[in-house]
Amino acid sequence: RVKAAVRDFDEETNFSVITEDGRFYNFNVLFNSFPVTLNYNLLEMQKGISRENGNDVLFEELGKNAPSLVGELMETIYKTDKQLIKNIETKSFGIQFLLKGIYIHNNKFYFHTEVRNLTNVPFRIDFIDFKVVDKKLAKRTVIQERTITPLRIYKQLDEISGNTVERNVFLLDLFTIANDKVLLIEIFEKNGGRHQQLEIENSDLVKAKLIKDMKLKIN
Template sequence: MKKFNVLVMGYLLLMTIGVFAQQTSKNLSKIESDSLLIAYSKTTNIVFPFAIKSVDKGSPDILVQKAKGIENILQIKAAQKGFLQTNLTVVTADAKLYSFVLNYDEESPQLNLSLNKTKSEGQEIYFSDENINDEDVQEYSKLAFYDKKKLRGEKERQYDIDFSLNGIFIRDEVMYYRIKVTNISKINYDIDQLRFFIRDTKKVKRTASQEIEITPIYILNNVVKIEGEAENTFVFALPKFTIPEKKFLSIQLMEKNGGRHVELYVKNKKLVQVTVLPKL
């Protein structure tokens, strides 16, 4: 009798799992992915119908950024020639998810794409709506450059390249990040990118992690090369932001046609050590 009860219970359990699986499959709808060909030496531009809110890439072998000052254009290119197939997920302001499978094609990449609108025809490009005076931003950037107060502890040295964040300043809705790059080597350092991301806490390479790029409003001393045994101090003006728990600010410095890449990881407790610039 006991054996019979066990068999009955097992049968009922299997029936329950089967019914649940059928109900779950009915509730799920598949989101199709679009195939996208990108290159190392060319940039692919995608125009979305709404502002981009988050971007999730499946591999560090691709580079992604929003077009400067424009909220609904995404720019994509390969960071590694011949990368393995990967994916990209984008969420827009209308809470719609877009999925792309990315493949490498140096000869014939897709360069300019516009996604179908889900609303009435209207504005094609959406600019950030912060009311920021460009002239003021430039003047405050100079104040941040010459300010004597220094932030300590945010420094990284690799390949004879010193990369340090030595000042964070704020005025109104703009933050100013003072960054010093010192080339100790005798070989010139050609800058490919110096970019800011809010990221999840460190992940193992090649796993997907959510990241949001912060695009500078203005850059003071924006040189493209650090000569051998020389230095440069930049000031990056960025929209005001703070960082949630379990996230950090990543500041990436990447060498053009080289491998001397350096990265800083800055937590929120450091970002709040900010100096208020005097009003002009």
């Protein structure tokens, strides 16, 4: 929301907006007590702008990856919904959590996950953790661990209603782990005990599918 600090200024001014996906928008502004347009839909404005126009702002954590391209890759992975991995999953308390695929592009990992609620009781998510731990400690109290923070999340999961399925895509920095360690992806239930945990080994990471010539959905 933007509001003039003073009334009836004569000169034209401008302001810029950088959105979370790295898009850059610039607006020229004149004072008008009764503006014709009160709201601007940036999604609609974006449709007329392609990546080649260079209106992306690069974020430090994404390196040389344009935020719009990252977003398009995550959306494509989500909507294509391929199951590349069939043996990394857990199921307990009527909740099934599985890793459907690991993709790699330009030094970034894309993790595609799915949560199925097979009960009538909603599964409300408190938080999701990514951390590297010693393999021998993975099933016990973790003493030494390294937390990995996702750079982007395509679809934030808050609640999986009864008998429904939800998916999302996580963007992480490229990394590998030693053979005596595992990557844990943990989902903790809010005010509940139906926590879920996946274990990913280095052999799974190095089999990540290279994203090449993937058909993108351009907004």
